[in-house]
Amino acid sequence: MTARTSSMESVSFPPLSRVAVCGGTHGNEMTGVYMVRHLQKEKIDKIGSVSVSTVLTNPRAVEICRRYVETDLNRCFTEALLNSPVTDSSPYELRRAQELNAQIGPKGSKEAMDLIIDIHNTTSNMGLCFIFYSIDWFTLHILKYLQSKMASVEVRAIQLDIPIAEAYSLESVGKHGFAIEAGPQPNGVVRADIHNMVKEAVDHIFSWLQEFNSGSTFEGGEVEAYTLVKSIDYPRNPVTGEITAAIHSQLQDNDFKLLQRGNPIFMSFSGETVKYDGEDLYPFFVNECAYYEKKIAFHLARKIKLTLPPIKVTG
Amino acid sequence: MTARTSSMESVSFPPLSRVAVCGGTHGNEMTGVYMVRHLQKEKIDKIGSVSVSTVLTNPRAVEICRRYVETDLNRCFTEALLNSPVTDSSPYELRRAQELNAQIGPKGSKEAMDLIIDIHNTTSNMGLCFIFYSIDWFTLHILKYLQSKMASVEVRAIQLDIPIAEAYSLESVGKHGFAIEAGPQPNGVVRADIHNMVKEAVDHIFSWLQEFNSGSTFEGGEVEAYTLVKSIDYPRNPVTGEITAAIHSQLQDNDFKLLQRGNPIFMSFSGETVKYDGEDLYPFFVNECAYYEKKIAFHLARKIKLTLPPIKVTG
DSSP: OHHHHHHSOOEEEOOOOEEEEEEOSSTTOHHHHHHHHHHHHTTOOEETTEEEEEEEOOHHHHHHTSSOSSSOGGGOOSHHHHTSOOOTTSOHHHHHHHHHHHHHOOTTSTTSOSEEEEEEEOSSOOEEEEEESSOOHHHHHHHHHHHHHOTTSOEEEEEOOOOTTTOOSGGGGSSEEEEEEEESOOTTOOOHHHHHHHHHHHHHHHHHHHHHHTTOOBOOEEEEEEEEEEEEOOOBOTTTOOBOEEEOTTTTTOTTSOBOTTOEEEEETTSOEEEOOSOOBEEESTTOGGGTTTTOSEEEEEEEEEEEOOEEEOO | OHHHHHHSOOEEEOOOOEEEEEEOSSTTOHHHHHHHHHHHHTTOOEETTEEEEEEEOOHHHHHHTSSOSSSOGGGOOSHHHHTSOOOTTSOHHHHHHHHHHHHHOOTTSTTSOSEEEEEEEOSSOOEEEEEESSOOHHHHHHHHHHHHHOTTSOEEEEEOOOOTTTOOSGGGGSSEEEEEEEESOOTTOOOHHHHHHHHHHHHHHHHHHHHHHTTOOBOOEEEEEEEEEEEEOOOBOTTTOOBOEEEOTTTTTOTTSOBOTTOEEEEETTSOEEEOOSOOBEEESTTOGGGTTTTOSEEEEEEEEEEEOOEEEOO
């Protein structure tokens, strides 16, 4: 594997000179909100060779400290929705998505930001986690770089296998982009440990961008990622739809630990244990607050290895 | 101290035969919501000698999974508010408080519930904590009993020194009553560990009630409690009012650990540490989500010892 990797031809790209750092796409996920506000207060619009746009993406949801006002903004960035006609009576977030697309996209155009980083929080114990769509060498090289630099944190990545036209989240309007999920952190709360972890990651990302733009070659290699296989809902009362069980204590906080047939996954409020009955997979977004309404108790993923070519800036 | 305690005369009270178990006073604190729903589904209206009323106290807030709809229900139970005229345009929670007062009070009357237990959650690391107003022998005896039964959990109590007429929370409408705070748990999330802890506590409380009603004498003794001294707000931008610092990692999750002069309390988003500059006190409700809008980063308490008389049911 290593031999094949090192024999991969290096690929080159133009510099990444325009980067957007976004927060508040979900108005109650506070790390991004406070990070963007701080960068804006300090009027930071350039870091070395990179011009930086900081965007508080859903200001109305931030104002009321809720995930969204009318609909989940981070599901509004498909090509279909970005190109749909809107009126004053369209949901606020759909109108805002089109504004954002004009500001830091448009999606698929040469005017779009070179890189979009959107900062999210989760109530799940996911540590620091990238979420990305297509196999993008930048995202994977930055991931590999963070893994080498942040020894005290396990930096992971989840790949959603969705064509870019159907990719629904903010970062998909950039030429490149990924979301950062950081947790566990309750909605509406800012924790210094999570804040510091994300701040350190963002600082390393900008170091990587400086090195890349200045001509360094980043060696190829392998990185691991998780690909979504399926989602599991809570047990529910068939009449009322109310959930009748909580995530089992043995699964709670154990995101990315292999779930095997027979492991407990739920504990009903009357005290019965529900066991897992499927193929061995990796759980993530375990007991994420916002996914109760989406009828997701946790996702399950397969672990994959991705081989990267060496990467450098165009000559 | 022990000598004086054991010499205290025993006090006797009528049986506690009508108890209300309440949840959902804050609609996004899920332990109480799911516990009440489960008791209602199981149609549990009597446990031994005790008739049990289960009340989902703020159903509209539960429905939308928010702390409240228009105003904080758990600030509506002062005598002044309970006796204020209401119309259809009064805040929903004020009208609901008066309904609840009629249902499980009225406050200060002989028709009121003998005991009201209101189940809350906090995002703070407070474990299992009673909150009570006046020195009430029942609350303190039950606290002492739980401390002896729940070896794996530190059960604490906070006393708010407020006259009963001005006591603002739901449990104050009962002849006796206390709130249970359980955490840490994010708003809108149910965690099995927190659920099990509270369920175990409620089971022990009903065991105590059976023993008391059936004539057992509970020995006197000493219990510790915390009394609120003052509240500390986050550092804020004087113009916008936005917070400019997070709870410091050394204070986060350290509820009830003595805070001493010079200990770090905040870390600003630009990286500066703010140190504590007051008398040695015990922090609690550290980084509680709902208290951002109340401008409280944490409370500070003094530890006190309370001496209890032996207690038994009236002859």
